[in-house]
Amino acid sequence: MELFFFHFLLSLIPFLFFIIIFLKHQKPTKPGFKFYPLVGALPGFIKNRHRFLDWSTDVLAACPTNTAVFRRPGKVHGVMTANPLNVEHMLKANFQNYPKGDRFISLLQDFLGAGIFNSDGDQWRTQRKTASYEFSTRSLRNFAMETANMELHTRLIPILRDAAEGDSVLDVQDILERFAFDNICKVAFNVDPGCLGGDGNKSGEFMQAFEDAATLSSGRFMYALPFFYRIKKFLNIGSERKLQKSIQIVHKFADEIILARIKHRARTDRSVGYSSELSGKTGEDLLSRIKHPAHTDSSVDYQPELSGKTGEDLLSRFMGTTEEYTPMYLRDIVISFILAGRDTTSSALTWFFWLLSSRPDVEHTILKDIKKVRLHKTGESSHYTLDDLREMHYLHAAISEAMRLYPPVPVDTKACLEDDVMPDGTFVGQGWFATYHTYAMGRMESIWGKDCCEYKPERWLAENGEYRPESPFRFPVFHGGPRMCLGKEMAYIQMKGIAASILERFEIEVLSEEKGKVPDFVLSLTLRMKGGLLVKVKERKDDELVC
Numbered sequence: 179m180e181l182f183f184f185h186f187l188l189s190l191i192p193f194l195f196f197i198i199i200f201l202k203h204q205k206p207t208k209p210g211f212k213f214y215p216l217v218g219a220l221p222g223f224i225k226n227r228h229r230f231l232d233w234s235t236d237v238l239a240a241c242p243t244n245t246a247v248f249r250r251p252g253k254v255h256g257v258m259t260a261n262p263l264n265v266e267h268m269l270k271a272n273f274q275n276y277p278k279g280d281r282f283i284s285l286l287q288d289f290l291g292a293g294i295f296n297s298d299g300d301q302w303r304t305q306r307k308t309a310s311y312e313f314s315t316r317s318l319r320n321f322a323m324e325t326a327n328m329e330l331h332t333r334l335i336p337i338l339r340d341a342a343e344g345d346s347v348l349d350v351q352d353i354l355e356r357f358a359f360d361n362i363c364k365v366a367f368n369v370d371p372g373c374l375g376g377d378g379n380k381s382g383e384f385m386q387a388f389e390d391a392a393t394l395s396s397g398r399f400m401y402a403l404p405f406f407y408r409i410k411k412f413l414n415i416g417s418e419r420k421l422q423k424s425i426q427i428v429h430k431f432a433d434e435i436i437l438a439r440i441k442h443r444a445r446t447d448r449s450v451g452y453s454s455e456l457s458g459k460t461g462e463d464l465l466s467r468i469k470h471p472a473h474t475d476s477s478v479d480y481q482p483e484l485s486g487k488t489g490e491d492l493l494s495r496f497m498g499t500t501e502e503y504t505p506m507y508l509r510d511i512v513i514s515f516i517l518a519g520r521d522t523t524s525s526a527l528t529w530f531f532w533l534l535s536s537r538p539d540v541e542h543t544i545l546k547d548i549k550k551v552r553l554h555k556t557g558e559s560s561h562y563t564l565d566d567l568r569e570m571h572y573l574h575a576a577i578s579e580a581m582r583l584y585p586p587v588p589v590d591t592k593a594c595l596e597d598d599v600m601p602d603g604t605f606v607g608q609g610w611f612a613t614y615h616t617y618a619m620g621r622m623e624s625i626w627g628k629d630c631c632e633y634k635p636e637r638w639l640a641e642n643g644e645y646r647p648e649s650p651f652r653f654p655v656f657h658g659g660p661r662m663c664l665g666k667e668m669a670y671i672q673m674k675g676i677a678a679s680i681l682e683r684f685e686i687e688v689l690s691e692e693k694g695k696v697p698d699f700v701l702s703l704t705l706r707m708k709g710g711l712l713v714k715v716k717e718r719k720d721d722e723l724v725c
Contacts, residue, residue, distance in 0.1 A: 235621055243261050250402075267601050269657065326361055330676060346714075429513075436512065529583070585617055590616065
């Protein structure tokens, strides 16, 4: 079969050669993606998909309304926009007409299943309702704050201190991802994988598999011809073979978390059978359904231990709200929360620390922000409270500005159910995709002015120095409308807590071969820095915080 696939690819060489020659002899005549007979925008897509974000940003910036139509073979036809009016139309005003859609869901279904980020209709509404209620509770916010502080002061800061004393090199992106992974597992599932502490070998294997699964799943969107991934999956070759192996590891890890939770609940409440709690099945049936044959090839045999306060984690709350959640459905929920909690905040902070490395003036102002809060703190606790972090307006602005330029989720795609016309007059046909380009929006003069590509935290501050939030449709980093990110406040609190605790104690020196050069990034489901962010850390002297 691999030989057949090889010959199939060879047969496409003349076709691709024709496209390249045609591309070299054509010049764009009007703004937007350049279309060619039969192949649409495929030539430009093939030429630029390695730099897809910057290429598409340049195209949208040249369009009068920052919106362009895009089409290529395989019924891939839609619009891409960086226009806030169009974004609001999609995410709020005409929300019902722009669901995730079958194409988006199918491409990510192997990895994300029917989790909250990959579902529509009743499946999405049920998960959203439960998550919305739980995220609004004070107990969850307090639990998340306690968990983050514990992870920060018992693991992250000691690692940085050891690195400073040993003059060793650290990968900040890797450290932050491990921190975020441990933290989200505690908050969402009441499980401590110990990944940052160095005792999480199996969880480390899971993290690598999770990263591979996210990147390879995202790569399905970038095929020249969409059906190619189905052929590779059927033949079990190449990237699809690696993807399926990675997904097996991810699924088994999630299943073990659910298994631990079920066993724990069975021990703590023998009087309640799981027939009344999950799917109408007995506890024995439920456990047997978790052990899928597909997992037998995986080397992971993770046995998670419960930590923290029982019953306060998100998984327990989901399990206690309905009788309809199957083990597979719970697994999809687990994976979705790991994706949201691990990859987004770590991505945002990685780019934040990189930007800060070339802006000592911004770092100086952040330190003044921290000092102001420290002077008003009572008691001897080094932990920041929620109120402390809310007072750090400039730090909030600096993190927001980093996400404006390097959003954790750079693009998001919907499907159009019925013919529609965007506010800027762009027609969107039934069955087309509709993509809003968050990365491009941070670079549009029409939104942010001529200094749009400059890192300028002050643009987020009011005259009195307080943080001034932007419309979610100009700054859709946390989405907008009915699917607005429920964890937005929690994410900011966590990022500010990490940044403040690190910066007040350590100087971060970014090691770069070429100063000022923007690092390459991996276009995955989130915007990860390619090769990580290598740094050296030095403990900050007490008088440096005083500024």
